[in-house]
Amino acid sequence: MHPCHMSTRRRFLVGAGALAASAALPNVLFAHTGGSARLVVVILRGAMDGLAAVPPHADPNYAGLHRELAISAPGAADGALALDGTFGLHPSLAFLHERYLAGELLVFHAVASPYRDRSHFDGQNVLENGLAKPLGSADGWLNRALAALPRGHGAERAVAISQNVPLILRGDVPVMSKSPQATADVDEDLLARLADLYSQDDWFSARLSEAVQTEKLADEGSAADGQPMSAPAGAQPAMAAAPNSTAKPAAADRISGVARMAAALMRSEGGPEVAVIEAGGWDTHANQGGARGALAQRLTGLDKALRTLADELGPLWPQTAVLVVTEFGRTAAMNGTRGTDHGTGGCAFLAGGAVRGGRVLADWPGLARTALLDNRDLRPTLDLRSVFKAVLDEHLRVDAKTLATRIFPDSSGARPLQGLMRA
Amino acid sequence: MVQTEIAALRFGLGARPGDLAAAAADPRGWLTAQIKGAVALAGNTPLAASDQIFAELTAARDEFQEMKREAASRSSTDPKSTAAPAVNPVRDSYLRHYRAQVLARAQSAALTTRPFAERLVHFWTNHFAVSADKFAVIGVAGTLENEAIRPHVGGRFVDLLTAVEQHPAMIAFLDNQYSVGKDSELAQLAARRAGARSFGLPRADAPDKPKREFGINENLAREILELHTLGVNGGYTQNDVTTFAQIITGWSIGGGKGRLAGGIPGRFYFRDNLHEPGAKTFLGKTYYEGGQRQGEAVLADLARHPATARFIATKLVRHFVADDPPAAAVDRVARAFLKTGGDLPSVYAALVEAPEAWDAGMRKFKTPEDFVFSTLRALNASPEKPEEVVRSFELLGQRQYTPGSPAGWPDTAKSWDGSDALMHRVLWASRIAGRYERGIDPVDLAASSLGAYVRPGTVTALRRASSSTQALALLLMSPEFQRR
Numbered sequence: 091m092h093p094c095h096m097s098t099r100r101r102f103l104v105g106a107g108a109l110a111a112s113a114a115l116p117n118v119l120f121a122h123t124g125g126s127a128r129l130v131v132v133i134l135r136g137a138m139d140g141l142a143a144v145p146p147h148a149d150p151n152y153a154g155l156h157r158e159l160a161i162s163a164p165g166a167a168d169g170a171l172a173l174d175g176t177f178g179l180h181p182s183l184a185f186l187h188e189r190y191l192a193g194e195l196l197v198f199h200a201v202a203s204p205y206r207d208r209s210h211f212d213g214q215n216v217l218e219n220g221l222a223k224p225l226g227s228a229d230g231w232l233n234r235a236l237a238a239l240p241r242g243h244g245a246e247r248a249v250a251i252s253q254n255v256p257l258i259l260r261g262d263v264p265v266m267s268k269s270p271q272a273t274a275d276v277d278e279d280l281l282a283r284l285a286d287l288y289s290q291d292d293w294f295s296a297r298l299s300e301a302v303q304t305e306k307l308a309d310e311g312s313a314a315d316g317q318p319m320s321a322p323a324g325a326q327p328a329m330a331a332a333p334n335s336t337a338k339p340a341a342a343d344r345i346s347g348v349a350r351m352a353a354a355l356m357r358s359e360g361g362p363e364v365a366v367i368e369a370g371g372w373d374t375h376a377n378q379g380g381a382r383g384a385l386a387q388r389l390t391g392l393d394k395a396l397r398t399l400a401d402e403l404g405p406l407w408p409q410t411a412v413l414v415v416t417e418f419g420r421t422a423a424m425n426g427t428r429g430t431d432h433g434t435g436g437c438a439f440l441a442g443g444a445v446r447g448g449r450v451l452a453d454w455p456g457l458a459r460t461a462l463l464d465n466r467d468l469r470p471t472l473d474l475r476s477v478f479k480a481v482l483d484e485h486l487r488v489d490a491k492t493l494a495t496r497i498f499p500d501s502s503g504a505r506p507l508q509g510l511m512r513a
Numbered sequence: 514m515v516q517t518e519i520a521a522l523r524f525g526l527g528a529r530p531g532d533l534a535a536a537a538a539d540p541r542g543w544l545t546a547q548i549k550g551a552v553a554l555a556g557n558t559p560l561a562a563s564d565q566i567f568a569e570l571t572a573a574r575d576e577f578q579e580m581k582r583e584a585a586s587r588s589s590t591d592p593k594s595t596a597a598p599a600v601n602p603v604r605d606s607y608l609r610h611y612r613a614q615v616l617a618r619a620q621s622a623a624l625t626t627r628p629f630a631e632r633l634v635h636f637w638t639n640h641f642a643v644s645a646d647k648f649a650v651i652g653v654a655g656t657l658e659n660e661a662i663r664p665h666v667g668g669r670f671v672d673l674l675t676a677v678e679q680h681p682a683m684i685a686f687l688d689n690q691y692s693v694g695k696d697s698e699l700a701q702l703a704a705r706r707a708g709a710r711s712f713g714l715p716r717a718d719a720p721d722k723p724k725r726e727f728g729i730n731e732n733l734a735r736e737i738l739e740l741h742t743l744g745v746n747g748g749y750t751q752n753d754v755t756t757f758a759q760i761i762t763g764w765s766i767g768g769g770k771g772r773l774a775g776g777i778p779g780r781f782y783f784r785d786n787l788h789e790p791g792a793k794t795f796l797g798k799t800y801y802e803g804g805q806r807q808g809e810a811v812l813a814d815l816a817r818h819p820a821t822a823r824f825i826a827t828k829l830v831r832h833f834v835a836d837d838p839p840a841a842a843v844d845r846v847a848r849a850f851l852k853t854g855g856d857l858p859s860v861y862a863a864l865v866e867a868p869e870a871w872d873a874g875m876r877k878f879k880t881p882e883d884f885v886f887s888t889l890r891a892l893n894a895s896p897e898k899p900e901e902v903v904r905s906f907e908l909l910g911q912r913q914y915t916p917g918s919p920a921g922w923p924d925t926a927k928s929w930d931g932s933d934a935l936m937h938r939v940l941w942a943s944r945i946a947g948r949y950e951r952g953i954d955p956v957d958l959a960a961s962s963l964g965a966y967v968r969p970g971t972v973t974a975l976r977r978a979s980s981s982t983q984a985l986a987l988l989l990m991s992p993e994f995q996r997r
Binding site (some may be wrong): 135136157209212224253254255260266269273279280283287288290291294370376425426427429431432464 | 729730731745754936937971974979986987
């Protein structure tokens with residue numbers, strides 16, 4: 091199956107190395123059974139440098155443009171982890187590389203949302219609202235997708251692992267939010283009286299009953315695990331007096347704590363099928379670093395979190411897809427302060443036991459001066475909505491018409507990719 | 514009918530006992546009397562200025578280098594000793610200042626007799642956001658508020674804007690201090706001296722690193738346009754961003770070494786030798802070479818641009834009136850901004866005059882900041898320990914001076930109304946109630962903090978509560994206390 095609708099004018103790259111391994115696995119293990127699919131969306135806020143996370147080391151212009159931020163070819167000291175002949179993974183992404191070799195990781199490159207300006211905040215809005223423009227929708231595409239799902243086994247279909255719900259999950263379908271900070275010791279009598287006090291106010295009433303339900307689910311999840319879920323190791327910054335991201339190892343561990351909580355909730359009886367995780371700190375305008383340094387630390391934290399997620403999901407992993415996205419890429423050239431400025435095209439990941447991985451999907455435009463967008467950015471050749479649609483279609487079984495009309499209106503130019511998931 | 518309550522709760526930071534009585538005679542006059550001139554910190558926590566903090570930081574950094582050298586030499590002779598020093602005096606120094614600034618801010622919010630002006634200070638701090646999750650900013654995030662915003666909050670927008678963009682915290686947060694013009698004196702010199710390595714720039718002198726090349730960083734220029742003045746749809750292009758970045762090359766912080774020596778550490782310093790020389794065309798207008806003044810001329814034009822007036826007016830009305838800002842109120846405030854060339858007291862007066870702001874009905878769901886500050890005021894309390902304030906905001910998800918992005922904290926209910934967030938408010942309210950219940954009558958407190966907004970059902974619930982601690986927690990979590 092050709093996984094792409096795009097023109098063949100440019101070189102189309104498909105790393106097929108790991109497909110053989112996955113083909114040997116018995117397909118029955120990965121059979122789709124209605125509501126059994128799990129989806130985790132990881133939003134990297136601040137615009138991750140796709141040219142560092144997935145270095146196109148064989149592109150003749152890459153090293154000259156990205157200079158000391160460039161990652162060397164596999165085999166060199168601190169070199170990339172090998173994918174295919176053209177692309178590698180940043181050396182900090184060891185777990186993702188394992189998944190690639192196991193046929194469980196798809197890497198997308200030269201990809202972008204339809205947004206073409208360079209504001210983080212508008213870029214994130216477009217990433218999450220599923221439209222072509224930053225404004226015009228108060229709800230997110232993932233919530234609209236939830237509305238289109240067949241009935242699942244739980245009352246609450248989705249959870250945001252934070253105190254509040256990000257745009258991608260806002261909308262008509264009620265969604266849980268739960269952060270790793272403990273709230274379990276709130277007095278039950280106080281909660282009962284508050285419920286009474288809120289009985290005349292629907293807005294507060296709905297939120298309180300949701301919070302109480304989530305708390306119950308979290309308790310069950312931790313009981314099933316045999317370990318307290320509300321305070322995972324290293325994920326409890328509340329009692330340290332410092333802004334916790336000043337301590338870099340703690341920041342990395344915090345994402346792992348968030349991932350652990352997502353997994354535990356999804357594993358609990360009647361738990362959510364969809365989870366959203368957010369991680370900030372990707373806006374590397376100065377001293378970005380190469381194989382080591384600031385960005386490398388972030389990537390290490392992300393990689394650890396994804397490993398934690400897989401480990402903790404355990405038996406659910408074969409039916410899981412994890413989508414890792416950011417609002418846009420960064421400039422092809424290093425700037426004047428050893429960093430990169432806001433760009434356009436970048437990379438995205440789709441990992442999980444349900445993913446037909448071991449491939450790089452990229453219609454690579456190249457980094458030649460004339461190929462760059464506005465003389466500065468990697469030119470996008472793939473619309474992220476083509477990936478989103480494919481995941482919703484093949485993984486969550488949302489029907490094509492709803493996808494094209496309600497979930498991603500004005501997206502006829504972004505046809506869904508095919509064959510991303512194991513059949 | 515509830516004009517007094519609106520003045521104290523929606524425009525102010527919540528009522529201390531006696532506030533409602535003070536505002537009752539003339540709620541609008543009570544507000545407009547607050548808005549002229551600088552807004553000093555109320556409270557008694559001593560704070561260091563940016564230049565002191567930077568000087569201390571430099572000393573701490575030298576000390577840390579020395580510690581690392583010692584530890585390294587120890588570990589080379591004694592394999593059991595660890596290579597890394599256990600304490601980092603740079604972080605210690607920074608965190609001490611951060612905590613003091615957070616405490617001072619909470620005390621000022623709790624104690625001020627100009628709560629509308631204090632809320633405006635907070636509004637501008639969030640508009641011109643820096644975030645203490647960037648290491649270089651931790652110790653000076655609060656100094657931006659105290660040194661650039663408090664003196665100018667009741668003055669002209671252009672002065673506020675210029676003070677903010679030239680404050681060391683903003684320059685460090687958005688990376689402008691080492692943004693270098695390609696044709697600047699320094700870049701030219703570097704080009705002539707092939708092989709020359711160190712010009713005193715940090716990390717530029719490692720012998721194994723490739724030769725340093727100079728160029729711009731467009732971060733500050735972009736965010737000034739997108740977030741501080743015109744707004745994202747304000748009509749500028751990528752080319753304008755790049756040109757503006759060239760115009761403000763040289764806007765830096767004093768106290769470097771080598772060819773970057775000059776200026777006072779921790780104060781704004783214009784580095785002529787980093788500045789891209791020549792006339793430049795920005796938004797269709799040519800700005801002639803004038804060093805530092807070239808960028809200041811651009812800021813002056815941005816500060817009276819119609820797009821800026823509309824952008825600021827929209828944000829003010831969203832903050833003070835409703836998440837979905839009524840167009841008539843936005844028009845009124847934008848007109849006042851344009852007509853007076855950005856005279857801020859006139860802008861605030863237009864906001865107070867907007868009839869939409871005085872509609873009964875509490876339309877704004879409190880942010881954690883609003884919740885904490887209004888609780889302190891209701892309790893007639895002022896915090897004494899920095900840890901208590903720092904932890905409160907961590908628990909409630911709004912770590913002070915740490916919005917995480919230059920866009921600041923969101924200002925609409927949907928960003929704060931998660932069910933988990935509500936549970937954290939319940940947890941915090943019950944802890945605070947346990948601390949402060951002694952000597953407090955929750956029913957009286959409801960009246961003095963909420964006035965006519967208290968609902969009969971809430972009073973009944975307070976009277977029926979099993980303890981005064983529980984009653985106080987119920988009051989703080991009542992819908993009328995959670996909104997403004």
